[in-house]
Amino acid sequence: MSEQQILTIEEFNQLLQLWSGKTVKVTKNELRDEDTIIMNIEEISYSTDTRRIDEYEPMHSLYLHGRGRLATEPQNAQPLPSPYYEIPLEDSTQYQFQNEKFSLLTDRGSYTIELMD
Numbered sequence: 001m002s003e004q005q006i007l008t009i010e011e012f013n014q015l016l017q018l019w020s021g022k023t024v025k026v027t028k029n030e031l032r033d034e035d036t037i038i039m040n041i042e043e044i045s046y047s048t049d050t051r052r053i054d055e056y057e058p059m060h061s062l063y064l065h066g067r068g069r070l071a072t073e074p075q076n077a078q079p080l081p082s083p084y085y086e087i088p089l090e091d092s093t094q095y096q097f098q099n100e101k102f103s104l105l106t107d108r109g110s111y112t113i114e115l116m117d
Contacts, residue, residue, distance in 0.1 A: 004098040012095040016044055016102065016113070023116040025071075026064070026085060030109030037085055038077075038116065039068025046089075060089040064113075087111050 007015070020041050028035045043065040065084045069077040087104065096103040101114040 004096050007095040007097055009089075009093075009095060012097070012102065012104075013044075013046075015097060019113075019115060020044060024064070025112075025114050025116055026087075027112045027114075028087075028109060029111075036071045037068050037080060038071050039064060039080065039085060040066045042066040060091075062087040062089055 020043065023038065023040050026037050026039065041064050045063045045065065047061045047063065049061070063084045063086055067083070068080040068085060070080060071077050088106065088108065089104070090106050092107060094103075094105040096105070101112055104111040104113075
């Protein structure tokens with residue numbers, strides 16, 4: 001078992017870019033709500049919004065572009081409503097990597113991105 005690595009946003013981005021073209025599972029745990037999606041990452045991008053309306057809107061976002069499906073129940077998998085999946089990022093987000101899996105810890109919740117291939 002490999003050790004967990006704490007990453008900078010730059011290190012996280014460099015490693016995540018290597019997963020472009022691969023299938024991943026993204027699990028979100030936020031305020032007692034858990035969502036899991038399976039998607040093929042075609043492109044990875046980021047945005048910064050300095051003109052937010054309220055604190056609930058993220059200042060930074062990670063976008064995983066590609067085809068995916070919400071994996072609520074295997075027999076009821078729904079396609080994603082948009083051609084990307086957005087993960088809100090904060091200046092305080094912690095980026096971790098261990099065993100082919102990224103963990104992003106924010107003030108609002110946690111996200112894991114793991115390789116399926």
